[in-house]
Amino acid sequence: VASTLVNGVYSASLLFSNQTTQVVQARQFTLQVISELVQNGGFETGDFTGWTESGNTGSTAFTTVTSNSSYVHSGSFGMQTGPASSHVYLSQNLDTVPGRNYVVSCWLRNSTGSTPAQFEAVWGGNTLLNLTNPAAFGWTNLVFIATANSSSTLLQFGFRDDPSYLGFDDVSVVPLPPTVLQSLSPSNNQFGFTWNSVSGLRYQLQYKTN
16 A cells, blocks of 8 residues: 555554464564655756756856766766856756755766866755865765755756866655664674665764663
8 A cells, every 4th residue: 555655754563473472572664655856857858857947048058968978877868067157057846845854866977177167056045065166076976965944945956167068967856764773683792783774875873881
């Protein structure tokens, strides 16, 4: 019945019964129901369907969806962008839940490191990242945790690269499930912990002795 649930994170406990000893153990689990919030995040329509372009959209925009492998991280298409003098912006309004955390992910490539160049990621008016004149780097996954403040959140990316081009692809936004410690396994004076996780994130385990 998971396919009938609306987007969200559902937590509950499963009970496991030993039929010989009648001992019952509870195991907590989390079910996350997700549909991708970003439309056409990989530009696989071959154009900017789902995105709104603004800023420098004139003759110096030099921004297009391309099948050139240098600007495609995955799939058949990616974005090649090198607007001169001013930024070009791509944006989408996303349906969000106020107070909920989201994982914002995208892939960026700067093959030359030439200047002036800039990349911006903005969530609901708050800047997640502002890269100005960065050194050259290959395809890099940029991941952010962002909190929604309303039922509609504007996701926006800004680009500028006067002498060359940036590659951009695979934009994704999904709800962040709550982190739950799922098991504790003591063995030989050591403890092993297991928890649910999201790929691309770093986790810090905190503890005290008593």
